[in-house]
Amino acid sequence: MINTCKNCGNHNKGNFCGECGQKFSVTSFTFRHIFHEAFHAFTHADKGILVLMKQLILNPGNVAYEYIAEGKRKKYFNLFTFFVFITAIAAFVESKELAIKESIFHDNNEYGHAFNIYSKILLLIIIPLVGFVIWLLHDKKNGFRYSEYTVFAMVLVSIKSMFDIVANTINYFLTAVFKVYGSVHENLFYAIFLIAFIAYANYGFHKKIKKSSWWQSTLTGIGFVLVQIAIAMFIVWAVFRDFNGLGIFSMYGIRFS
Incomplete structure (x- = not known):
């Protein structure tokens, strides 16, 4: 029997489309189907989000290399979808941590909210900078392009966002x-x-090509943190330069919640 794919219109036999891989038997959404798809996305044995997070903690270098x-x-x-997802979650958790501190200690931390937003936007600058640092620290003839190290940097930044979520969640409950x-x-x-974890990830990545060393990996971890600090200092400078004093954001009609 010839089936028609509802996604791309391809005609083929079997249960799956030979062009896009979608199942031919697509039904209407029910709550049971929604729950199944959401659960499947997080726990799928091959490529679920929770499986990826586990592997990024246990063996980040191997995940990035593969x-x-x-x-x-x-x-x-x-990994690109995961980066967007984990960055959004990190921003949300940090905003809740700032909100609970404001409600308890009554500090109008507008700078904190601005820093949360700006720092997530500037990840688009941090990633290529980190990628450039890693590229400089390793042999240019090892077969990896700067663009590929930029993807590796995105993986490292995603891991940091995971750790930030845990840290800010702990901060929330402590407060x-x-x-x-x-x-x-x-x-x-x-x-x-x-620094230690980034060094571990970098060592595992380059170990696959037999060109790993702990001193290069340690420098990679230090460089990663220094880039983060440099961007943070830039944000602080920019905020204080353009917005002098607490409460000034409201004068520009800007609200953070």
């Missing part, structure tokens, strides 16, 4: 339950942890 160098693009959840104002991720230990 995706970038070996072309295993279907093995994992799409809500114990009325503690401190921030888990704004200290030296968090920076050291990031």
Whole structure:
């Protein structure tokens, strides 16, 4: 029996379209179907989001290498989609952390809200900068282009966003339950942890081509953190340069919630 794909219009036999891979038997959405698709997206054995997150924690270098160098693009959840998803979640969690601190300590932290928004937008600058740092620190003849290192940098930034979500969630509950104002991720230990993890990811990535070294990986971790700090300092400078004083955002009709 010849079937027609509802997605691309291709005619073929079997259960799946030979052009786009969609199932021929597409039915109307029901709540059961919605739940199944959402659960499947997060827990699919091959490429669910939770599976990807687990692998990014346990073996980030291998995930990046398989995706970038070996072309295993279907093995994992799409890393570009994951970057957008995890960045949005990180921004949302941080905004909630700022909101709970404002409600308890009554500090109108407009700078914090602005920093949250601007820092996520400037990830588009951070990623190529981190990619350039990694490219400079490694042999240019190892077969990887600067563009490929930019994708690797995106993976590293996505991992940092995952850690930021955990840190800001802890901050939220510390503030809500114990009325503690401190921030888990704004200290030296968090920076050291990031350097160590980025070094681990970089070492695992280059180990696949037998050109990994701990000193290069450590410098990669340091460079990653320094780029983050440089962008943060730029944001602080830009905010104080254009908006002098708390409450000034409202004068420009800008509201953060």
